[in-house]
Amino acid sequence: MSTDWNALSDEAFRAETRTFFENEFPGHFKFLPRRMRWAECRDWYLKLSKKGWIAPNWPREHGGMGLSPTKLLIYFEETERAGVGRMPDQGITMVGPTLIRFGNDAQRGHFLPRILAGDAIWCQGYSEPNSGSDLASLRTEAVPDGGDYVINGSKIWTSMAHDATHIYVLARTDKAAKKKQEGISFFLVDMKTPGITLRTIRNIAGHEEFCQVFFDNVRTPKENLVGELHKGWTIAKGLLGFERLNIGSPRRPLQAMEKLEALAQARGLMADAAFAERLTQLKLDLADLGSLYGRYVDKARRGEAMGPDVSMLKVWSMDTYQKLSELLLEAAGEYAPMEGEVSFGDTAIDVLSPFYNSRPGTIYGGSNEIQRNILAKYVLNLPS
Amino acid sequence: MAEQSEHAALLAQSVGDYVQHGADLPRVRALAQTRTEFDRGQWNQLAEFGWLGVMVPESCGGLGLGLAEATIVAEGIGRALTPEPYTAVAILAASLLDGLPAAALRDELLAGLATGECLPLAAWQEQADDFCGTQLACRALPFEGGFLVSGEKQFVAGAAAADGFIVSAATAQGIAMLWVPRDAAGCGVKLRPLADGRSYGALMLKDVAVSRAQVLAEGDAARAALDRALDRAAVTAAAELVGVMKRAHEMSLDYMKTRVQFGKPIGSFQALQHRAVDLYIQQELADSVLRDVVRQIEAGADAAARGLAASRAKSRCGDAALAITRAAIQFHGAIGFTEDCDVGLYVKRALMLASWLGNGRAHRARYARLSAQVARKEAA
Numbered sequence: 001m002s003t004d005w006n007a008l009s010d011e012a013f014r015a016e017t018r019t020f021f022e023n024e025f026p027g028h029f030k031f032l033p034r035r036m037r038w039a040e041c042r043d044w045y046l047k048l049s050k051k052g053w054i055a056p057n058w059p060r061e062h063g064g065m066g067l068s069p070t071k072l073l074i075y076f077e078e079t080e081r082a083g084v085g086r087m088p089d090q091g092i093t094m095v096g097p098t099l100i101r102f103g104n105d106a107q108r109g110h111f112l113p114r115i116l117a118g119d120a121i122w123c124q125g126y127s128e129p130n131s132g133s134d135l136a137s138l139r140t141e142a143v144p145d146g147g148d149y150v151i152n153g154s155k156i157w158t159s160m161a162h163d164a165t166h167i168y169v170l171a172r173t174d175k176a177a178k179k180k181q182e183g184i185s186f187f188l189v190d191m192k193t194p195g196i197t198l199r200t201i202r203n204i205a206g207h208e209e210f211c212q213v214f215f216d217n218v219r220t221p222k223e224n225l226v227g228e229l230h231k232g233w234t235i236a237k238g239l240l241g242f243e244r245l246n247i248g249s250p251r252r253p254l255q256a257m258e259k260l261e262a263l264a265q266a267r268g269l270m271a272d273a274a275f276a277e278r279l280t281q282l283k284l285d286l287a288d289l290g291s292l293y294g295r296y297v298d299k300a301r302r303g304e305a306m307g308p309d310v311s312m313l314k315v316w317s318m319d320t321y322q323k324l325s326e327l328l329l330e331a332a333g334e335y336a337p338m339e340g341e342v343s344f345g346d347t348a349i350d351v352l353s354p355f356y357n358s359r360p361g362t363i364y365g366g367s368n369e370i371q372r373n374i375l376a377k378y379v380l381n382l383p384s
Numbered sequence: 385m386a387e388q389s390e391h392a393a394l395l396a397q398s399v400g401d402y403v404q405h406g407a408d409l410p411r412v413r414a415l416a417q418t419r420t421e422f423d424r425g426q427w428n429q430l431a432e433f434g435w436l437g438v439m440v441p442e443s444c445g446g447l448g449l450g451l452a453e454a455t456i457v458a459e460g461i462g463r464a465l466t467p468e469p470y471t472a473v474a475i476l477a478a479s480l481l482d483g484l485p486a487a488a489l490r491d492e493l494l495a496g497l498a499t500g501e502c503l504p505l506a507a508w509q510e511q512a513d514d515f516c517g518t519q520l521a522c523r524a525l526p527f528e529g530g531f532l533v534s535g536e537k538q539f540v541a542g543a544a545a546a547d548g549f550i551v552s553a554a555t556a557q558g559i560a561m562l563w564v565p566r567d568a569a570g571c572g573v574k575l576r577p578l579a580d581g582r583s584y585g586a587l588m589l590k591d592v593a594v595s596r597a598q599v600l601a602e603g604d605a606a607r608a609a610l611d612r613a614l615d616r617a618a619v620t621a622a623a624e625l626v627g628v629m630k631r632a633h634e635m636s637l638d639y640m641k642t643r644v645q646f647g648k649p650i651g652s653f654q655a656l657q658h659r660a661v662d663l664y665i666q667q668e669l670a671d672s673v674l675r676d677v678v679r680q681i682e683a684g685a686d687a688a689a690r691g692l693a694a695s696r697a698k699s700r701c702g703d704a705a706l707a708i709t710r711a712a713i714q715f716h717g718a719i720g721f722t723e724d725c726d727v728g729l730y731v732k733r734a735l736m737l738a739s740w741l742g743n744g745r746a747h748r749a750r751y752a753r754l755s756a757q758v759a760r761k762e763a764a
Contacts, residue, residue, distance in 0.1 A: 276752060277745070277748065277749075279752075280748045280749070280751055280752040281748060283751070283752075283755070284696060284699060284700065284748060284751060287696055288669050288672070288673045288696065288700055289669075290676075291669070291672040291673045291675070291676035291677075292668065292669055292672040292673075294672070294676060295672050295675075309668075312661075312664070312665045312668055315661075315662075315665060316665055316669065369658070372657065372658045372661040372662070373654070373657070375661040375664065375665075376654075376657035376658070376660065376661050379664070380637055380657075380660055380661065380664060381637075381641075382637070382640060382641065382651040382652065382657050382660065383641060383648070383649045383651050383652045384652055
């Protein structure tokens with residue numbers, strides 16, 4: 001089996017990751033204000049893959065690093081410190097953990113190595129034009145036909161679908177089910193299948209990161225049904241647990257904090273006591289997010305399912321990210337609306353991108369308002 | 385916790401029993417109304433449980449355990465609103481004495497502390513916000529092999545029942561820790577009543593004679609022991625705050641489930657649900673930080689890392705407890721503003737615990753100071 005990274009001291013592991021990310025991640029892509037396209041990050045993905053570092057969160061027996069919460073945090077801190085860009089990572093963060101937990105041996109044997117090797121790039125087919133917060137009302141349909149299921153419908157807000165080779169899809173398989181959550185199934189679909197078309201959607205920052213995907217009689221073999229037929233909602237919920245864990249990681253807020261501290265330094269803002277107090281409060285919010293995140297990473301490592309309480313991690317993480325991005329704009333003064341990198345002495349900082357990049361986090365993966373509804377109902381057991 | 389020690393598991397069980405049966409709010413109310421914050425019988429019981437000696441070394445009759453176990457007890461003490469000065473004596477004074485060089489008097493005080501027979505308190509602070517006790521106006525001048533001590537100490541929690549004080553004073557070697565019995569000539573104790581029915585003691589010392597044997601430590605050893613004890617006490621106070629906030633939020637949630645207005649339980653209204661959820665997130669954040677910080681300190685953090693960890697715990701837990709207990713008044717409506725409503729007892733205890741040993745603002749300032757220090761050291 002691969003190296004047991006957890007056996008290393010924290011300091012040694014930090015030194016090793018720091019050296020690697022600083023020296024190996026291509027300089028011209030450092031601190032990119034948007035997600036990386038596959039063509040841009042393919043070499044980097046393969047380099048990480050070859051080193052055995054592409055899946056820090058997966059167990060070692062499946063080709064991951066199996067990092068402890070502390071080590072995983074160090075890994076993220078060092079990627080952010082070095083300005084490593086965000087790649088199309090759905091396979092690593094979502095599909096892998098789901099197949100490990102809900103898939104069968106054949107699916108694991110087929111897909112996991114391909115995700116690690118960068119041969120399969122995944123996107124998520126959940127939201128529909130009329131099913132956002134009320135995801136269980138989805139209408140994309142899958143009907144059995146011979147050895148296949150035939151899928152019709154449309155998915156929207158599908159991040160990086162234009163770079164993906166595969167999509168995982170929630171589709172209705174039993175329209176007669178009593179509850180809308182019943183009769184939904186979970187499918188894996190090859191994006192090259194005839195009948196799939198997509199259009200890209202430009203986001204508020206002007207980047208084309210998400211798409212609408214159309215399914216017109218798209219056939220996927222029955223082997224690509226994950227878990228039981230009609231039980232896809234359970235898997236989706238389990239997967240949402242992983243998604244909330246992933247969105248809840250301090251990774252992105254850390255990135256904003258790096259910029260904020262650099263800007264505060266460059267503009268000498270720490271001499272302003274009111275600003276210093278707010279920055280310290282956010283530093284603590286971020287450090288404390290690390291403690292909360294560690295609790296859930298521990299749980300995931302023990303192989304436990306994420307309960308509804310993981311929603312609070314997402315709420316706190318994304319609220320913190322937004323607060324950081326807002327203080328960054330405030331710290332920038334008149335520079336706030338400037339697009340691209342702004343020079344402050346010898347440091348160049350993109351002050352605007354974190355503001356844009358932190359907006360969708362409170363909307364996708366279940367809006368923060370939906371998360372609060374979930375916590376009120378299933379964790380605090382408040383009446384409806 | 386997955387890797388809980390056997391001791392911790394046993395303690396957790398006895399703390400669970402205590403919270404159920406040991407403390408009752410009528411007693412807390414009665415003590416507050418009569419301004420007698422200390423019940424000898426209750427204190428003896430805490431000693432019998434072994435809780436007073438949780439940090440006292442086994443050689444002095446204690447359990448010789450660490451912060452993990454101390455915080456389990458403290459969370460129960462907070463939840464039950466026990467008014468006796470648990471953290472001030474069993475953590476702050478015990479940890480301070482434990483960190484001082486071995487000596488007959490030190491061992492005697494530790495042994496008495498564990499049995500409950502002696503109630504020593506640390507008296508180190510003179511100015512508000514200076515919870516580390518660095519501004520020392522209190523002086524000890526050499527006198528007949530010992531010292532003559534003069535000065536004032538503030539914010540001594542639990543002073544009502546104290547048998548004596550471990551006083552910090554400036555000497556030629558910087559700082560000394562001196563034992564001053566409560567009835568020493570020239571030692572006056574003034575009690576200032578607090579919102580939660582307890583009191584802070586103000587110590588007035590005028591030419592108090594301290595013999596050589598009463599000098600517990602001098603110089604760097606004294607400073608290091610005080611810093612270590614104060615960080616441990618801040619984390620334990622944070623644990624008490626977690627107990628306070630959890631019980632207070634439970635009361636709010638229970639009330640929201642039963643109080644009916646507009647024909648529905650008020651807990652069904654989304655505006656209140658989201659508010660309750662945000663406070664619950666603060667509670668769980670506080671709980672996670674506390675556990676993480678205890679783990680870090682127990683793993684042997686150096687002084688700077690320990691200070692950062694302690695300030696993180698005290699500021700988060702203090703502010704969360706204040707927010708949750710304040711909101712409990714609002715959730716309960718007018719009844720929440722009455723003296724009869726138990727919610728008020730939690731509000732007042734949160735007020736006391738959040739400010740004692742440094743409030744959120746003061747700990748954030750220290751966190752900023754220490755982080756800058758660490759960053760400078762790393763850069764060098």
